[in-house]
Amino acid sequence: MKLVPKIDLEKCIGDAVCEAMCPDVFEMADDDKAHVINPDGCGELCDCEEAAEACPTEAIILEEVEEEE
Numbered sequence: 001m002k003l004v005p006k007i008d009l010e011k012c013i014g015d016a017v018c019e020a021m022c023p024d025v026f027e028m029a030d031d032d033k034a035h036v037i038n039p040d041g042c043g044e045l046c047d048c049e050e051a052a053e054a055c056p057t058e059a060i061i062l063e064e065v066e067e068e069e
């Protein structure tokens, strides 16, 4: 299983905490919200669970998916 992050844009307040923690996975965009730039980046590039916990509005949703062989 791997974790794939998504952002609930309704909840995101654009404080860039996730981008600061995981710049290879999350990036702020022109709408002042965080966006996932690398959905496969959890694990090696980013501790996505830690980022999700650090998000003040719980806007980061982690979906468990089966890993492709």
Ligand code: SF4
Pocket (backbone or CB within 6 Å): 007, 011, 012, 013, 014, 015, 016, 017, 018, 019, 033, 034, 054, 055, 056, 057, 058, 059, 060
């Ligand atoms: S930490 Fe949460 S609220 Fe802050 S930019 Fe990221 S998703 Fe948005």
